[in-house]
Amino acid sequence: xxxxxxxxxxxxxxxxxxxxxxxxxxxxxxxxxxxxxxxxxxxxxxxxxxxxxxxxxxxxxxxxxxxxxxxxxxxxxxxxxxxxxxxxxxxxxxxxxxxxxxxxxxxxxxxxxxxxxxxxxxxxxxxxxxxxxxxxxxxxxxxxxxxxxxxxxxxxxxxxxxxxxxxxxxxxxxxxxxxxxxxxxxxxxxxxxxxxxxxxxxxxxxxxxxxxxxxxxxxxxxxxxxxxxxxxxxxxxxxxxxxxxxxxxxxxxxxxxxxxxxxxxxxxxxxxxxxxxxxxxxxxxxxxxxxxxxxxxxxxxxxxxxxxxxxxxxxxxxxxxxxxxxxxxxxxxxxxxxxxxxxxxxxxxxxxxxxxxxxxxxxxxxxxxxxxxxxxxxxxxxxxxxxxxxxxxxxxxxxxxxxxxxxxxxxxxxxxxxxxxxxxxxxxxxxxxxxxxxxxxxxxxxxxxxxxxxxxxxxxxxxxxxxxxxxxxxxxxxxxxxxxxxxxxxxxxxxxxxxxxxxxxxxxxxxxxxxxxxxxxxxxxxxxxxxxxxxxxxxxxxxxxxxxxxxxxxxxxxxxxxxxxxxxx
Numbered sequence: 001x002x003x004x005x006x007x008x009x010x011x012x013x014x015x016x017x018x019x020x021x022x023x024x025x026x027x028x029x030x031x032x033x034x035x036x037x038x039x040x041x042x043x044x045x046x047x048x049x050x051x052x053x054x055x056x057x058x059x060x061x062x063x064x065x066x067x068x069x070x071x072x073x074x075x076x077x078x079x080x081x082x083x084x085x086x087x088x089x090x091x092x093x094x095x096x097x098x099x100x101x102x103x104x105x106x107x108x109x110x111x112x113x114x115x116x117x118x119x120x121x122x123x124x125x126x127x128x129x130x131x132x133x134x135x136x137x138x139x140x141x142x143x144x145x146x147x148x149x150x151x152x153x154x155x156x157x158x159x160x161x162x163x164x165x166x167x168x169x170x171x172x173x174x175x176x177x178x179x180x181x182x183x184x185x186x187x188x189x190x191x192x193x194x195x196x197x198x199x200x201x202x203x204x205x206x207x208x209x210x211x212x213x214x215x216x217x218x219x220x221x222x223x224x225x226x227x228x229x230x231x232x233x234x235x236x237x238x239x240x241x242x243x244x245x246x247x248x249x250x251x252x253x254x255x256x257x258x259x260x261x262x263x264x265x266x267x268x269x270x271x272x273x274x275x276x277x278x279x280x281x282x283x284x285x286x287x288x289x290x291x292x293x294x295x296x297x298x299x300x301x302x303x304x305x306x307x308x309x310x311x312x313x314x315x316x317x318x319x320x321x322x323x324x325x326x327x328x329x330x331x332x333x334x335x336x337x338x339x340x341x342x343x344x345x346x347x348x349x350x351x352x353x354x355x356x357x358x359x360x361x362x363x364x365x366x367x368x369x370x371x372x373x374x375x376x377x378x379x380x381x382x383x384x385x386x387x388x389x390x391x392x393x394x395x396x397x398x399x400x401x402x403x404x405x406x407x408x409x410x411x412x413x414x415x416x417x418x419x420x421x422x423x424x425x426x427x428x429x430x431x432x433x434x435x436x437x438x439x440x441x442x443x444x445x446x447x448x449x450x451x452x453x454x455x456x457x458x459x460x461x462x463x464x465x466x467x468x469x470x471x472x473x474x475x476x477x478x479x480x481x482x483x484x485x486x487x488x489x490x491x492x493x494x495x496x497x498x499x500x501x502x503x504x505x506x507x508x509x510x511x512x513x514x515x516x517x518x519x520x521x522x523x524x525x526x527x528x529x530x531x532x533x534x535x536x537x538x539x540x541x542x543x544x545x546x547x548x549x550x551x552x553x554x555x556x557x558x559x560x561x562x563x564x565x566x567x568x569x
Contacts, residue, residue: 023046023134023135023229023230023278023279023283023382024043024044024045024046024047024133024134024135024229024230025043025044025046025134025227025228025229025230025287025291025332025384026041026042026043026044026132026133026134026189026191026227026228026229027040027041027042027132027191027225027226027227027291027328027331027332028040028041028042028132028191028193028198028200028220028225028226028227029041029198029225029323029328030197030198030220030221030222030223030224030225031195031196031197031222031399032222032223032224033222033223033224033225033318033319033322033323034322034323034324035322035323035324036324036398037398037399037400038195038324038325038396038397038398039130039193039194039195039196039197039198039396039397039399040193040323040325040328040394040395040396040397041130041131041132041191041192041193041198041394041395041397042132042328042331042332042392042393042394042395043121043123043131043132043133043134043191043392043393044332044384044385044386044389044391044392044416045119045120045121045133045389045390045391045392046386046388046389046390047075047120047388047390048387048388048389048390048414048440048453049081049388049440050074050075050081050083050120050390050440051074051075051081051082051083051119051120051439052119052390052391052413052414052438052439052440052449053119053435053436053437053438053439053449054117054118054119054123054391054409054411054424054431054435054436055089055090055092055093055117055118055119055431055436056090056092056115056117056118056428056429056430056431056436057089057090057092057115057116057117057118057158057162058090058115058429059112059113059114059115059126060090060112060113061111061112062109062110062111062112062113064111066108066109067106067107067108067109068088068106068107068108068109068110068159069088069103069105069106070103070104070105070106070107070150070151070155070181071084071101071102071103071104071155072101072104072144072152073120073152073153073154073155073185075120075121075152075154076152076154076184076185076186077143077185077186081439081440081441082098082439083120084101085098085099085100085101086100086101089118089158092431092436104144104146104147104150105146105147105148105150105181107159107177107181110162110163113162113163114126114127114161114162114163114165115426116158116161116162117409117424117426117431118158118161119391120154120390121133121153121154121157121158121190122154122157122158122160122161123161123393123395123409124161124395124407124409124426125161125162125164125165125426126403126404126407126426126427127164127165127194127403127407127426128194128195128397128398128403128406128407128426129160129161129164129165129166129167129170129192129193129194130191130192130193130194130395130397130407131157131160131161131170131190131191131192131193131395132190132191132395133153133154133157133188133189133190133191134188134189134228134229134230135186135187135188135189135230135278136186136187136188136189136202136204136230136231136232136274136278137186137187137230137231137274137275137276137277137278138186138187138204138205138206138273138274139204139206139259139273139274139275140204140205140206140210140273141185141186141187141204141205142184142185142205142210143184144184144185145182145184145211148181148182148211149181149182149183149184149205149210149211150181150182150184151177151178151181151182151183151184151213152183152184152185152188153185153188153190153203156174156177156178156190156203157174157190159173159174159177160173160174160192165194166194166196167192167193167194167196167197167198167199168197168199168219170192170199171192171199171201171217171245172245174190174201174203174215175201175215175217175245175246175247178203178212178213178215178247179212179213179247179248179249182211182212182213183203183204183205183212183213183214183215184205185205186204187202187203187204187232187273187274188202188203188204189201189202189228189232189233190202190203191226191228193395193397194397195397195398195399195406195407196399197219197220197222198219198220198226199217199218199219199220200217200218200219200220200226200228200233200234201215201216201217201245202215202216202217202232202233202234202269203215204273204274206253206257206273207249207253208253208256208257212247212249213247214247214249214250214253214254214273215246215247215250216234216237216244216245216246216247216250216269217234217244217245217246218234218241218243218244218245218315219243219244220315220316221243221316223318224316224317224318224319225291225295225316225317225319225323226315226316227287227288227291227292228288229284229285229287229288229384230277230278230279230283230284231270231274231276231277231278231284231285231288231308232269232270232273232274233270233288233315234269234270234315235268235269235270235271235311235315236265236266236267236268236269237250237251237266237267237268237269238266250267251267254267254272254273259272259273260272268309270309271309275308276307276308276309277308279363279379279382280376280379281308281376281379282381282382283379283382284308284382285305285308285310285313286303286336286341286381286382287382287383287384288313289301289302289303289313290334290336290339290384291331291334291384292313292314292317294331294334295317295319295320295321295323295327295331296317296318296319296320297320298320299317301313303339303340303341325394325396325410325482326478326482328394329394329410329412329416329421329478331384332384332385332392332394332416333384333385333416333417334383334384334385334417335355335383335384335385335417336381336383341381343355343357343380343381343383344463344464347553347556348380349463350463350553351549351550351553352462352463352464352465353463353464354459354460354463354464355383355385355387355417355463356387356460356463357380357381357387358387359388362377362378363379363380384416385415385416385417386415387415387456387460389414389415389416390413390414390449391411391412391413391414391419391449392411392412392416392419392421393409393410393411393412393421394409394410394421395407395408395409395410396408396409396410401489401493402427402493402496402500402503403426403427404425404426404427404492404496404500404503404504404507405425405427405489405492405493405496405503405507406426407425407426407427408423408424408425408426408485409423409424409425409426410422410423410424411423411424411435412452413435413448413449413451413452413453414449414452414453414456415452415453415456417456418452418455418456418459418467418470418471418474419452419456419474420452420473420474420477420478420518420522421478421481422481422511422514422515422518423481423484423485423488423511423514424511424515425488425492425507425511427492427500427503427504427507428504428507428508428511428512429504429505429508430508430512431512431515432448432511432512432515432516432519434446434447434448434515434516434519435448435449435515438450445523448515448519451519451522451523451526452522454526455470455522455525455526455529458526458529458530459529461533462533462536465533465538465547466529466533469525469528469529469532470525470529473521473522473525477518477521481514484510484514488506488507488510488511491506491510492506492507536548
């Protein structure tokens with residue numbers, strides 16, 4: 001068995017070593033569009049070779065006159081699979097075996113910062129402030145300039161969670177920081193929600209002195225949902241709209257650069273600062289179409305549009321049916337099943353309906369497909385649930401509960417379709433060690449991410465068979481967890497009335513125990529799959545069934561033309 005495991009791990013590591021991009025899908029559901037009045041903000045971080053840890057950052061007090069260090073974000077232009085090393089974000093990031101990360105700038109610190117969950121971007125703080133993200137292509141993308149151009153969206157998201165309790169407050173702070181300290185990197189979309197409302201803020205480089213940045217923000221109307229997938233989604237900038245904010249220099253800068261002039265009418269943010277879609281046609285728009293088509297089928301949105309600047313898909317929409325956490329999770333697990341783009345069907349999916357499409361040198365630039373005149377020679381559909389996802393979460397804010405109990409981050413390592421979401425309450429004092437440790441360069445059975453990544457990768461060997469075993473356990477666990485959350489809500493709320501600290505202890509112990517148990521079950525599942533599908537068989541307790549390949553695929557690859565005669569054909 002030991003030799004078999006070594007062989008399995010060797011194959012698995014080869015599957016992992018693909019060239020990975022950093023694009024994401026993100027969704028915001030307002031309280032009027034949810035079944036129970038929750039606000040949801042979700043995000044899939046599609047960067048498998050990055051840092052996959054979720055870290056608990058504690059609340060902190062700071063002396064008068066203290067300065068807050070600002071660090072470079074590797075998730076922007078790359079720079080390693082460890083995002084940060086040091087103590088300024090609490091003990092979760094401290095590693096004595098690694099050199100401390102050096103800041104690229106400083107800003108004045110505040111007296112008290114809030115506790116929050118952190119990953120490649122800030123996730124959610126103790127006051128139920130929630131953030132989602134996706135990267136967008138922009139016309140100008142600059143490197144950081146130490147001391148001057150010091151902010152990227154990831155660090156901005158952390159400062160917002162450290163200092164803010166409301167979505168609009170966070171938007172205004174982020175805009176101020178961009179204006180004051182400059183912006184570097186790719187274009188970015190941040191979804192920011194609190195238990196009452198949700199906002200979208202988009203940003204990029206572009207000021208004439210190349211030091212500042214440009215940004216625009218818009219509130220998502222209550223009763224509606226918003227989705228973004230690696231393309232700016234805000235269009236006309238209306239100075240008269242009280243639910244729209246933007247940088248003071250936006251119009252002047254756009255005019256000086258020749259991107260826009262007043263005779264054209266309202267400034268179209270998407271068209272002004274970007275080239276449209278992130279990689280190739282429909283790389284972004286197909287995902288937006290799929291989300292909107294699933295939640296509002298009555299609108300009959302077309303999957304086909306004129307170009308990357310289409311207005312066919314509104315900024316936000318009213319869903320036909322209100323959504324809950326399960327519904328948002330389901331949206332993130334999509335491969336266009338049942339549509340003409342179904343990635344589990346056809347020759348590219350192989351004999352066992354695998355939706356993975358390994359990335360190669362034949363794929364286009366990960367930003368602008370037409371950059372430097374590059375010709376697009378082909379492309380795969382880009383699903384919502386992509387094989388190189390690093391993690392996915394669905395944040396849930398509930399206004400009728402204390403912040404410590406009302407906020408839940410439903411977190412799933414690796415690929416959304418085959419992960420298992422576990423609840424982490426914002427009132428927790430810590431997170432499981434297995435979720436806060438590890439990296440993608442060293443395989444370890446002590447790390448939660450490797451358990452889910454291993455199962456998802458091994459599933460590619462016989463996907464249509466293995467997914468049934470995986471989804472069965474996934475469904476069993478998640479159904480129990482929704483019941484567990486209901487029980488935990490009640491216990492923690494009762495405790496909170498007399499002792500907030502007792503409530504926090506209940507939340508921490510319950511969630512860590514549950515998550516550790518899920519990881520244990522997932523490793524057991526992984527080794528079960530290795531045995532059950534060894535050598536292409538379906539190995540039941542008493543027989544190894546020779547299932548072979550489906551007839552359509554045998555015909556497709558020429559099985560019928562094989563050596564069935566001694567005569568030359």
